[in-house]
Amino acid sequence: MTIDAIVIGSGIGGLVTATQLAAKKAKVLVLERYLIPGGSAGYFERQGYRFDVGASMIFGLGQRGTTNLLTRALSAVNVSQEAIADPVQIHYHLPQGLDLKVDRVYEKFLQNLTAHFRHEERGIRRFYDECQKVFNCLNNIDLLSLEEPRYLLRVFFQHPLACLGLVKYLPQNAGDIARRYIKDPQLLKFIDMECYCWSVVPADMTPMINAGMVFSDRHYGGVNYPKGGVGQIAQKLVEGLEKAGGEIHYQARVTKILIEQGRAVGVQLANGKVYRGKRIVSNATRWDTFQQLLPVERIPHNEKKWQQNYQKSPSFLSLHMGVKQSVLPEGTECHHILLEDWEKMMAVEGTIFVSIPTLLDPDLAPSGYHIIHAFTPHWINDWQGLSQDEYEAKKEKAAWAIIDRLEKIFPGLDAGLDYLEVGTPRTHRRFLGREDGTYGPIPRRKLRGLLKMPFNRTAIPGLYCVGDSTFPGQGLNAVAFSGFACAHRIAVDLGL
Ligand SMILES: NC(=O)c1ccc[n+]([C@@H]2O[C@H](COP(=O)([O-])OP(=O)(O)OC[C@H]3O[C@@H](n4cnc5c(N)ncnc54)[C@H](O)[C@@H]3O)[C@@H](O)[C@H]2O)c1
Numbered sequence: 001m002t003i004d005a006i007v008i009g010s011g012i013g014g015l016v017t018a019t020q021l022a023a024k025k026a027k028v029l030v031l032e033r034y035l036i037p038g039g040s041a042g043y044f045e046r047q048g049y050r051f052d053v054g055a056s057m058i059f060g061l062g063q064r065g066t067t068n069l070l071t072r073a074l075s076a077v078n079v080s081q082e083a084i085a086d087p088v089q090i091h092y093h094l095p096q097g098l099d100l101k102v103d104r105v106y107e108k109f110l111q112n113l114t115a116h117f118r119h120e121e122r123g124i125r126r127f128y129d130e131c132q133k134v135f136n137c138l139n140n141i142d143l144l145s146l147e148e149p150r151y152l153l154r155v156f157f158q159h160p161l162a163c164l165g166l167v168k169y170l171p172q173n174a175g176d177i178a179r180r181y182i183k184d185p186q187l188l189k190f191i192d193m194e195c196y197c198w199s200v201v202p203a204d205m206t207p208m209i210n211a212g213m214v215f216s217d218r219h220y221g222g223v224n225y226p227k228g229g230v231g232q233i234a235q236k237l238v239e240g241l242e243k244a245g246g247e248i249h250y251q252a253r254v255t256k257i258l259i260e261q262g263r264a265v266g267v268q269l270a271n272g273k274v275y276r277g278k279r280i281v282s283n284a285t286r287w288d289t290f291q292q293l294l295p296v297e298r299i300p301h302n303e304k305k306w307q308q309n310y311q312k313s314p315s316f317l318s319l320h321m322g323v324k325q326s327v328l329p330e331g332t333e334c335h336h337i338l339l340e341d342w343e344k345m346m347a348v349e350g351t352i353f354v355s356i357p358t359l360l361d362p363d364l365a366p367s368g369y370h371i372i373h374a375f376t377p378h379w380i381n382d383w384q385g386l387s388q389d390e391y392e393a394k395k396e397k398a399a400w401a402i403i404d405r406l407e408k409i410f411p412g413l414d415a416g417l418d419y420l421e422v423g424t425p426r427t428h429r430r431f432l433g434r435e436d437g438t439y440g441p442i443p444r445r446k447l448r449g450l451l452k453m454p455f456n457r458t459a460i461p462g463l464y465c466v467g468d469s470t471f472p473g474q475g476l477n478a479v480a481f482s483g484f485a486c487a488h489r490i491a492v493d494l495g496l
């Protein structure tokens, strides 16, 4: 039977595309190089612990509105995922005693922040209220392909004000709006950190649409942890895909996208096997798609331009730890950010991100133990060209430097350590198939919001991209949007 769409990669972007198409009765084949689905939202198991490989703070599993895209993607193929509400999005441990929690309740968060900056009470409220405006525009409309003129016309007639609001915010960045209301330099640094910890760039370079989503949805749909671990989301999507008649093959590494008369017509695997399909979707990064899967001389002009605007963000050094329960003080929250010096916010080993999923789902670790996943930015270049011994020694040294710093929030961490596995940018490159292990694209300089971020179609007819190198960028809920949009565009192109 002819395949309608071949999806390269089963990250959340690829799986949402595949399930949406399968739900529309398209014949879909997903090809995944690894053993399990999920990509950055995958997991691995060691000695009774189930560790999340990357994604750990999950938006999009809410129950209301239109922005709960993970919930919607699952229900489109008749599956669901139990979600555990996280009462605090992040506990920040920042320089100059700036210690505060982002409570799920909006007013409580504003109070916590205002307690540190009384003189900016009005500015704080005005900035975050403006983020809510962006979110309210999005959360009122059907979220589908912005490359489909009839859809645009329809939403515009249904919700003209929301659309005009979005058009206004699309070229803006969060930092410019924050500066309109806020003057205190330390508070502006805090807003930088609020953006950096998910966009990996400061507020000035973070698109306002994305900031509006994150800073509002955490108080609306909330951050929710999937029962059984983050990997469950992908597993459930695969279950739904198969129920809807789609197929997924593992250990199926695509090495080539086949082009005939300028059109993408199929793919070739590392083992030589060829599949042909009416449409090809790449969930690999744009760098991998256009530099590895296509002949380099084929890089379309607009892709070269994209690379002039966007660069690869650093990867991470990840510590997956199993620890004794006694390491976590009473009342510890699930997510933490630790930084001791503002100047180092974006430096290698500057900011430490921490996630402790077992506080929400104790079944992920043996009884009496917890998981601490700590990660911090690192570049692949610093990990290349080492002998095996040098590589191991470097891992060990870097890991213990992080553990030492974490003792500040988790006293006795070193003594309470039961298991430690360290991942480097090389690990991320190898297991996620992402060039240089990058977390995703970031602007090379200040750009106009999301205007330069490409949608799903590419310059090569028949070839589409999905995932975090497409609009609107990083984040599971963001790549879920990109999956909805990609499937919508393909369905229209195929006349489904
Ligand atoms: N919320 C968090 O805490 C957090 C943390 C880290 C990452 N993330 C997010 O996870 C998202 C990643 O989603 P995504 O959908 O863009 O992609 P992804 O990188 O997660 O998935 C891509 C998939 O494609 C597969 N693949 C790549 N090349 C292939 C090839 N040639 N042949 C076959 N398979 C191939 C990979 O193995 C992987 O499974 C990002 O948006 C990132 O921001 C979130």
Ligand SMILES: CC(C)=CCC/C(C)=C/C=C/C(C)=C/C=C/C(C)=C/C=C/C=C(C)/C=C/C=C(C)/C=C/C=C(\C)CCC=C(C)C
Pocket (backbone or CB within 6 Å): 056, 057, 059, 090, 138, 143, 144, 146, 152, 153, 155, 156, 163, 164, 166, 167, 197, 198, 199, 209, 210, 211, 213, 214, 335, 336, 337, 353, 354, 355, 472, 473, 474, 475, 476, 477, 478, 481
């Ligand atoms: C018609 C006319 C005229 C017009 C029209 C217009 C329109 C309609 C427009 C539209 C638009 C749209 C739809 C848009 C959309 C968007 C979206 C969906 C977005 C989303 C976003 C999301 C995001 C950004 C998210 C993110 C998240 C993340 C990234 C996260 C991360 C995290 C991490 C890293 C972790 C951290 C921490 C710790 C651990 C502590």
